[in-house]
Amino acid sequence: MIKIILIFIxxxxxxYLFTSWNLAANQKKAYLSSILMFLYMTTYLFIxxxxxxxSNSKLVIIVYALACMFGNFFRVKYEKNKNGNHKVI
Numbered sequence: 452m453i454k455i456i457l458i459f460i461x462x463x464x465x466x467y468l469f470t471s472w473n474l475a476a477n478q479k480k481a482y483l484s485s486i487l488m489f490l491y492m493t494t495y496l497f498i499x500x501x502x503x504x505x506s507n508s509k510l511v512i513i514v515y516a517l518a519c520m521f522g523n524f525f526r527v528k529y530e531k532n533k534n535g536n537h538k539v540i
Contacts, residue, residue, distance in 0.1 A: 454505070455514050458498060462518025463525070465494040470526035 472487035502511045 454501070455510065458501065458511055458514050459518040461494055461498055462515040463522040465491060465498065466519040466522030467526045468494065470523050474526075474530060 468487055468491040472484055472491055475484040475487055498515055502508050502515065505511050
């Protein structure tokens with residue numbers, strides 16, 4: 452159970468980093484986007500390694516996908532609120 456919780460947390464972090472990387476790359480911030488890509492890929496490959504070694508990999512993949520969904524949602528909502536756009540959806 453602890454492994455599933457960790458996968459969820461890493462999935463949130465990984466997708467938050469990926470969305471942040473997309474935003475930084477779109478703004479042509481070379482150093483920031485490079486550091487974020489390094490962190491993103493390290494986390495992503497770590498999660499893939501766990502999923503391939505786990506006998507219950509379907510659950511790991513589903514939890515990871517849900518975490519990615521929430522990580523992206525939170526990062527985009529943060530960006531919208533930072534820019535003063537407070538719409539719910």
